[in-house]
Amino acid sequence: MTILNAGTRRRTTPAASAPATPDWKTRSVCRNSEMADDFFSTSTAAKKRARALCVGCPVIVECLKNQRQSDGAIYRWGVGGGLDPDQRRALELEELLGNVADLGMARVLVSPRWLHRLKSLRSRCRSLEAVVAALREDGLIVDEVTVRVAVWWSGGEGARMARLAPDDRRSWRQQLRDDYADVVVALHERGARRADIAAYLGIPGTNGAKGVGEVLRAAAVAGMELAA
């Protein structure tokens, strides 16, 4: 499979675009796939198809590790390792906060033994924290960032911001200010860009970045008032 990379205009493949051991690349399911364009499409449906192909790939863990070590255009543009670029950036920011996913355990969570349970939990739980608590009741000890990767791999959104309860009438902007100002400021202080912080929280796009900017401005004003 050979495709034109949208970022660099060079021909490449998801599995072959970054340096890696030949061994895992030879086992990648995208290597000879007819779905090459889906890996670099901006279409949500195409990216979803590419991610679904990744989930059945035997080298998804190796590929994601390799994607994240690579500084190439595929890292910024293509679906790889079962994640799209926003999700990989979110994972990068998780690590800035000291949260490192156990990719082997995430793989277990999307295995036939656990996948149905994970999908059920992701649809009924309002937060990653709630999914972790439910899995703990099942006897599986796993952290939030690992569950987040598994939820992404299973086709879910895996947003860091919790879904509001039906009787909670706040807007997402208000929720961001009330519940996530600390993490926004912490990521900003570690050098994260506003758009990436928004992607980390699960509110990508222009509005998400604006919302993050509002939080940072409010935090700066509060800091100045405290100092005065």
Ligand code: SF4
């Ligand atoms: S995880 Fe996806 S991008 Fe990576 S080798 Fe497998 S199919 Fe290709």
